[in-house]
Amino acid sequence: MKLVHSSFQKDKSGSVSLVPQDGEDLWTLYNLISKDDEVRLRTHRNIKKSPSDKPVRKLVTLSLSVESVDFTPSDEVMRIKGRTVEQHEDVPQGSYHTAELEFNQKFTLYKNDWDDISLDLVNKSCSIEAKAEIGAVVLQEGVAHLCLITENMTILRSKIDKSIPKKKRGDSSAHDKALDKFMETVADSVIRNFNIDKLQVILLVSPGFSARQLYDKIFSIAVSNQNKSLIQSKSKFVVAHSSTGYLQGLEEALKTPELQKQLSDTKFQHSVMLFDEFSKLLNDDDGKAWYGEAEVTKAIEMQGAVRTLMITDTLFKSDDIAQRKKYIRMTEQVKEHGGEVVIFSSLHDSGEQLNQLTGIAVILNYPVPNLDDEEEQPVC
Amino acid sequence: MGGFDDDDLHDYENEDLGFDEDALNDDEYDQLYDALPKLKALAKNHQVDEKALKEILWNNYFSIDDSFEEVKQNYKREYGEYVRAVPDGGPSWILTIRTANVETGAAGTATQRAHGPARAQERGQRRLVWSSREGQGDVETGEGEKVPAGSGRPGAEFCSRERRTERPRDSEPGGNRAPKKAAANFEKPGPDDRKVESLTEKVAKIKIKEPKPAASKPKQKFDIDAELAKKNSKPNLSFVVIGHVDSGKSTLIGRLLYDLGIVDSKTLHKLTKESGAMGKSSFSLAWIMDQTQEERSRGVTVDICQTQIETPTQKFTIIDSPGHKDYVPQMINGVSQADLAVMNIDANSFESGFSNQGQTKEHLTIAKSLGVERCVVTVNKLDVGQWSQTVYDAICSQIRQFLVDELAYDAANLVFVPTSGFLGDNVVRPSKNLAWYTGPTLMQVLEQENRAISHVVDKKSPFVMVISDIQEPSKNDELVVSGRINSGIIQPGESVSISPSQEVGEVASISITASSVGSSVIKHDLQKLAQEGEFVELKLKKLASRENVKVGDVVTLSSNVLQPVKKFKCELNLFNIERPLLVGTPFVLFKNGISVPSRLSEIESIVTKDGRSKKRRHLSSNNTAVVVVELLERELPLVTIAQDRKLGRVVVRKDGLSIGAGKILELVA
Helix, strand or coil: CEEEEEEECCCCCEEEEEECCCHHHHHHHHHHCCCCCEEEEEEEEEECCCCCCCCEEEEEEEEEEEEEEEEECCCCEEEEEEEECCCCCCCCCCCEEEEEECCCCCEEEEECCCCHHHHHHHHHHHCCCCCCCEEEEEEECCEEEEEEECCCEEEEEEEEECCCCCCECCECHHHHHHHHHHHHHHHHHHHHHCCCCCCCEEEEEECCCHHHHHHHHHHHHHHHCCCHHHHHHHHHEEEEECCCCCCHHHHHHHCCHHHHHHCCCCHHHHHHHHHHHHHHHHHHCCCCEEECHHHHHHHHHCCCCEEEEEEEHHHHCCCCHHHHHHHHHHHHHHHHCCCEEEEECCECHHHHHHHHCCCEEEEECCCCCCCCCCCCCCCC | CCCCCHHHHHHHHCCCCCCCHHHCCHHHHHHHHHHHHHHHHHCCCECCCHHHHHHHHHHCCCCHHHHHHHHHHHCCECCCHHHHHCCCCCHHHHHHHHHHHHHHHHHHHHHHCCCCHHHHHHHCHHHHHHHHHHHHHHHHHHCCCCCCCCCCCHHHHHHHHHHHHHHHHHHCCCCCHHHHHHHHHHHCCCHHHHHHHHHHHHHHHCCCCCCCCCCCCCCCCCCHHHHHHHHHCCCEEEEEEECCCCCCHHHHHHHHHHHCCCCCHHHHHHHHHHHHHCCCHHHCCHHHCCCCHHHHHHCCCCCCEEEEEECCCCEEEEEECCCCHHHHHHHHHHHCCCCEEEEEEEHHHHHHHHCCCCCHHHHHHHHHHCCCCEEEEEEECCCCCCCCHHHHHHHHHHHHHHHHHHCCCCHHHEEEEECECCCCECCCECCCCCCCCCCCCHHHHHHHHHHHCCCCCCCCCCCEEEEEEEECCCCCCCEEEEEEEEECEECCCCEEEEECCCEEEEEEEEEEEEEECCCCCCEEEECCCEECCCEEEEEEECCCCHHHCCCCCEEEECCCCCCEECEEEEEEEECCCCCCEECCCEEEEEECCEEEEEEEEEEEEEEECCEECCCCCEECCCCEEEEEEEECCCCEECCCCCCCCCCCEEEEEECCEEEEEEEEEEEEC
16 A cells, blocks of 8 residues: 555544555555544546436545445455535535545545554555565365465455266276366466466465375476466475365464465464464463453453453454444553554454454463453363 | 535435335334234235335324325225225216325425425325325315315315215216216226236245156166065175274275285286386285375375175175375265274384374274274284284284273274285185184174174165265266265165255166176176165266266255255364364364365353353363354255264364364254
């Protein structure tokens, strides 16, 4: 995202002008824009001068007081619904309007209260560091998932599902033929779906040898088609291991030490590892891992106890300002006492898992048993 | 630009002013549903549907009387009751009133608002309703029950005046016959109405059923009992060979087939030459089962391989399973088709298989969890360890302890056999090297087991088969599906339904593939019928779209369709796990030959030593809990444990480890 202009007042109100550039930015904006913010942007609207006229589609610049924001990650479409706050030549003040946010179009966002989380979102998404985008294929015999992983999203690009006849004693040709066809389909799909030049790494993940077979297939196709750029990107392809070819195999692969090294600077890898550590501590049951708002609140009150606060972006998305403020205070408190705050994106599976688990959890520096004392029994 | 009032903005907000039930607030909703039954009762003689009633109510601010008047005005009675209520009433005057109404409405609007009539008309609904309400007042006056409601307005005045002037004429005895006839005509339903009515009647009679062709009858008539008795004279035993990787499972089966004469020496010679060329001459026997290029070059079994053999008195289905950790899913598939597990153990590296990283324990746990109650343990590769009895005894006691103490196997259901698959000792031929062992050979044990296992078939039970393999013949509407029949019987000619796609087809033929002892020919025998427990290939025809059929789908008779579900409740037994199972944790669910990604969606209760414990959002090692599981990618036809002892079981794996087993208690729609 590009930051064109920003101005903030002493009372923390202010506006920023931004230019979104990709789907990732839209997700950031989805989390940034909340109810009652003001958005000024150019948008199309059907305008009728008088009731009997035919509506004319016109490009107008409107300021909207936001009522709701919708985002569909797979289509990379974001819509902002709100009421106009200014009188316009063609659009009366207070009219409802739904604007679609477009790439490479400047818009201005005014907020009454720019809190740390919001500012952080803007800063991070506008930093000039290259964004890590990773392609991944998770497969097993007969099923393959092609996905794109960005900082905040895992997007399933394509799924290939084919039944492969079982081998038979005396004759396995049907099996071999079907498997070869399947690999070819997946390889073709990889070449077609991924912009390999743009991607940092392409992971091929499977149980057994399927990933290796796919790797061989991709490059035998590349050689026979004389696809030079693909052959040159050979080093970007990484074969990794998982126990399943379903999407969850991806997270499993990310936890392996080899991949950790390769992807150590990516945020989603970090959240996968953290969540895994959290789960392990929870299983050890020594009072170092807690989840749930009440428990986490108590842990934060014990200053310095929290090592890491994990919280999903869904909680900040709350329309209730008091709610949002409360969570922001929690993150500030943790930071004040030297703790780490990690915001999980709910578009990654780790975020989704945390969401299911109340959306907020902590790892403590030292064991604190019975944080949930008020209830009848301790956890575990 | 000024001149916009609130109402205009309102128009912008909802471009369509129509009634939308979902947009009501709670208060309105309550009012609506309070008033609706009363209005319905009043308007029961009118041809008006519920949706229209709701709309009318909303337009009249939920006033029942006003609404009913509007109904009367705008909807035809089913019978000529309207006319009866005003005897000799003239359609003539009704017509007049109607015209008057329009005028009143227009005039009213004009007086109330500054906008022109065109605007009013465009606004549509609301205005019209309003005007008709005014009209209602007039009708009442006409009947002489009330003072005209809109008497103050010129239009209403005019209308009621006209009404009065006409009335005397109507009430004249033996008055004008023409209006009477007209009235009578209006009483009857018009030609269009009749058509609509008769259509409505017809439509009402149609009962919407699952679209399915009439179930076809079996092709041939014959004595089912005699056929079944013939089949049961040669009982079939299905066993799966399981065990840690490289314990020699495929070699053991290869040896069994070779020694029984099912694989001839010519074939073996060829395999020996090929394997020798790759520097893997010891794999020659294993290559009988491991045929794909991948399996041969890597030297591991990747998928299960099933083969059937027939002795003079018995039949066996042998399932070879992969031992490699990555292929446990396939092994689970194999176990789900077996009555008996043959656990193969490498006597020389027992520890590595029996450790927590090995597959010996995992395989046994899975077998037990999937309802395999009998187990034969072969302690293999004894040739490498100088046929040591001490080694054999030590292994037997550890395995027995594990099976009995931890997996609760009945000690009487366990048999131990020392073998060498590579050399063939104690597989089919008794061993000369195992002087200390006096028991039966593996083949003899299998024959005993075949006799011991109950083969009682309930021919009344519903036909259910899970598809484990699919082949596509050249014809587009045909499909060959194979699998083991879970229950019931099936005959060619019967029509079947495949869940979850609900694809319907007809069984064209049933065949069983097997080899007889002493012959290397693989026979494909056509069957008159097939019964529970048999491994069959069903050739299906008349399928609408065979692409929808997948491995793991369930075939039933088309009279007994299974409904696929997305969620189910199950009793989950967790094994030793390193990470707790949290609400929301994804895992892979194994169920009869297929695996589906799933999520733990709810924990209902956790069973602890002191009964049920409190609500918690995660499960840890060895917990038993009642949970709700959600299937993530597809719907599946499931069967509860009460309906089928085997089909109702599931195994759960995560990150390459088996973490639990469950029994399906209830399907959640």
